Amino acid sequence: MSGFELIARAETEATSWDGSRKSEWGPWQSVTAPDGFVINKDKIKVEALVERGSENRDERVFEDFVEILPGTGIELPRTFKVHAFARSSRGHGGGGGASEYRYTGEYVSIG
Numbered sequence: 001m002s003g004f005e006l007i008a009r010a011e012t013e014a015t016s017w018d019g020s021r022k023s024e025w026g027p028w029q030s031v032t033a034p035d036g037f038v039i040n041k042d043k044i045k046v047e048a049l050v051e052r053g054s055e056n057r058d059e060r061v062f063e064d065f066v067e068i069l070p071g072t073g074i075e076l077p078r079t080f081k082v083h084a085f086a087r088s089s090r091g092h093g094g095g096g097g098a099s100e101y102r103y104t105g106e107y108v109s110i111g
Contacts, residue, residue: 002106002107003104003105003106003107004031004039004080004103004105004106004107005102005103005104006029006030006031006080006082006103007029007049007100007101007102007103008026008029008082008083008084008099008100008101008103009026009050009084009099009100010024010025010026010084010085010086010097010098010099010100011024011026011086011096011097011098011099012024012053012086012087012088012096012097012098013088013096014088014089014093014094014095014096015088015089015090015091015092015093015094015095015096016092016093017092017093018092019091019092021087021088021089021090021094021097022087022088022096022097023055023085023086023087023088023097024085024086024087024097025084025085026083026084026085026086026099027083028081028082029081029082029083030079030080030081030082031079031080032064032079032080033078033079033107034107036109036110036111037078037107037108037109037110038066038068038076038077038078038107038108038110039062039076039077039078039079039080039105039107039108040076040105040106040108041062041076041077041080043105044103044104044105045103045104045105046058046102047101047102047103047104048099048100048101049100049101049102050098050099050100051098051099052089052095052096052097052098052099053086053087053088053089053095053097053098053099054087054088054089054090054094054097055085055086055087055097056084056085056086056087056098056099057084057085057099058082058083058084058085058099058101059082059083059085060080060081060082060103061080061081061082062077062079062080062081063077063078063079063080063081064077064078064079065077065078066078066110068108068110076108076110080103080105082101082103084099084100084101085099086098
């Protein structure tokens with residue numbers, strides 16, 4: 001089974017002339033493994049493609065956990081969700097902020 005790729009982005013306007021910085025969370029992006037598969041959350045590769053401004057980060061959420069070996073209690077997620085955050089640059093009239101991250105991973109068969 002092939003893997004997945006997600007891109008999370010956020011972008012802000014420039015800091016105002018009075019020094020008020022702008023911040024923005026981008027929209028949630030998600031992927032769900034097909035039936036019979038899960039996502040190995042420890043093997044997801046994260047690449048920062050763009051980090052501009054005074055603060056850049058992301059948030060990652062795993063959902064829809066399933067037991068991968070019956071009776072063991074070992075669970076892995078079927079759904080992976082991400083979104084990015086950016087804050088504009090410090091200083092009066094500073095530049096805008098932007099964050100862009102790429103997440104890649106593989107599905108693992110539980111069948």
